Amino acid sequence: MSENINSVKITGWSYRGLNVPDYDINLSDPDSKRNFSLILQLSGQGKTTTLNLLRYSFYNFLDEIENKQTRKEAFDALNNKENPNEKGEFKLFIKLNNEINYTINLKFDFKDYKIEYFTIAGDGVGSDPGLNLPESLKDHISAEFIKKSFFNLELADELFDEQEKETDKTIINICKLYFLEKIGNAFDLYKKDFESKTGNLKVSNEELISFKHARDKIENQLNYVTKKENDFLEKRKMLKNELNSLNNEEKKIRQANNQINEKLTAAEEAIRDCENDLSDSFNNCYNFLKNPMKFSNEYFSLLNNFEKNLTKMGIPKSVGESFFSELIESEECLCGNHMNEKMKESINQNKLKFLTDETYNVLNPIKVKITQTTSVEKSEFDIVFKELTKKMGDLNKAKTKLSNVTKSFDQDRIVEIRDKKSEINQKIEPINEFIDNIINQKWQDTDTPNTESKKSLEKQLSNITKQIEEATDTVKLGKQIDLIKKYLSEIKKDSLDEISNSIIEKINIEVPRVLKYEPIFVKSIKNKITFKDRTGASQGQKVRITYLFLIALLNRSSLKFPFIVDSPATAIDDLSKEEVAKSLANYIDSQYIAFLLTPERDDFADVLDEELKKNINLIVAFPKNKYTENLIAQAKEFPDNTEIEKFTNGIVSYNRDFFYSFRGRSNKIRD
């Protein structure tokens, strides 16, 4: 199918033998004009599994997991926990350009940890093995594109984090700017092909083969390091999100208990003070070490004597190198005699006995520094180092105090949170080391292709590429391709700037409405979102700005792809929920599917419903078992459009009233 695909809509999905009840979800779309669906679920009842299954339906992320244990864990996470199955199946139903039906069928083998794809194109019954989406759609669907189309509000932290550079990455992926790099790479492939065909070899075949082997080795290592970098970036992002959520949880516990908060704050401040003292103490020690005349009387006398002796000898008094050079060049000596070769040689030998300008210029300031330095008692040096022991002891005591304070609260969760935070920080450290230092190490001519420095590998690759170009007489072609790649890179940069400016403009138009009580305007989205006239924002403000950013960005894309959100209104206040819902209802062009928990419903679902004039799917889905008897009873009170008996182990309801009255705790509903 060569038709250009400009919209993808999910019309439903079904689960069989997975970690979610065996039910079907239908997203009805009357007149192809319904874009919004909200699915209300209980916490821990398959929300994450569903999001992963939807992701896997468009891109086989599972096949990219090389580590056996990680792969096993990813498959196990999809399998039924209580009664594990050997096989499982997920079907996704989509509609392209609002007219062509497609079914993507995922068959899981939980024994061998394998996944098989089948695709049914159109309304036909035959299914083709593989994930066979139309070519023009495949162009869009990269791993990164899919990752960015499935949001949770952790992105609200990432978009404000300088280290993650998430804004640029998101724009590049959604607006497909990475295609420009792909074009550049295609030229490289063309050149490689051309090199092997050219008859103008400047070296022997053996030499050329050895060059090409060297290039392959560097390219393989560069791919390996890039993959490792990406894996680490993902892992760091995940760890940071975990850290943020632990911080938020701790904040909540502390806000709820003033006494705990006060004691912890005092203990933490004490640690910070001790750390600052220790830092000062380190600097004091090193400052001494940087001045040998202060830490050692021996050096003080030695250098002063050196300076005095030089002065006594009239050093420095310089004669410039140019004086001797001019003298040697001249016809006559200063004494008036003709300058012969012997005299020239003698001047050359003896000029070393005069201080040159180059020596004078270094020596004179040194002498000045020596004379300006006053001595201090050696004991001061010892005191500074003794202080170090004390400061270290103070810090250890402060840390022990914090640990004791934490344990004294009878709040096991606080202890758990803090232990977990420290564990996460330990995990982040080597990742930071790799990303901030190792891959950025400068190239050195002693480097081998085994290095993990990307900078070095890129330089090595550039060197060997030049050698191959010379050997195959393709220097001119190489230069032309470099020029094209330079232009492509400039286009990418200019496009990114232009898109960013347009997004900022669109966000700022919406700000007075969405943040009406405290409007904060976006200044830049280069690498991260920053504000005009202020440095930070509350979580609720960040979430609202994140939504504005996403709406502006997604509306730019030539492909209208479903925007799937996990917990769309968590951690934001009622007002923020309301304004976010209004923005979504009025400005998003793509299909919007959100998985929400009951606390997120009020002031969000109702506002969306009202703004969309009820043109929205409101769905409740939960498992049918002995633990959910109260919920089943609730469902029975709303029998219209509620599938109570249709599935053996789950209930799905499309009843609007049930959606609004559904409560996790059944008794509460009727209070």
Add this chain to the structure above:
Amino acid sequence: MERFWQIKSKSDNTEFLSMEKFNESIKKKKSNDQRLFSPFKESLDLFYLCLLIGLKYKVKSSTEKYVLGELTDEWTKDLQENSNAKDYIIAIYLTEVTKNAKGNKGTIKEILNRSLDSKKKTSLSKEGLKEIHEYCFGGYEKIVETFNNQPPSSIVDFLFKYKKLLDKSV
């Protein structure tokens, strides 16, 4: 040798602790340990500290014995303008290399001309810079010996052992 270098490995000893590795344990970095507060912000700081020990113990080690990795091509701002450490250390080096001249003005001038060069970012001539490296590497060998070829366990551990080395009378 137009810049500063550090030891990446030792030709006859594959187990030898590199200056890069040593630096990792003391250089300032975002970490959960004392390195977060380290006063050693640049790799050249370790170079300076080794040079100080090399000159104190008057030990030189030939640069030929090592595989070297690049450092900066000039003194850091901290060692230069902020502290004048560069001037003091060059002065100590000059006292060492001129000590045998026994007050002979001509010889001293000759040595100074041979060692210094204001046109170079390091303020040292090619010959002077090479000799400085020999002292630095000699000093590093001494430090590594003190730490049993293991990186220091903390900044405090490093500073204490380093001070002991400095305090020792030679």
